[in-house]
Amino acid sequence: IFQLDGTAYPGNSGSPLYDPDSGAVVGVINMVYLKGLKESAVSDPSGITYAIPVRYVRELLQRSP
Secondary structure: OEEEOOOOOOOOOOOEEEOOOOOOEEEEEEEEOOOOOHHHOOOOOOOOEEEEEHHHHHHHHHHOO
């Protein structure tokens, strides 16, 4: 799991995480840590986001029927 210090907002889960130099997808945003209520995520973001490394996503996709 990647822990990012950038803020992803609710609804961003499933978005790709890019390497800014190469443009390659390195992960998929999975979860945003919220300090308070979901409604405060936009006005008072925590700045902590979690992403799954793309290699695990590829493995899951290969298992799917």
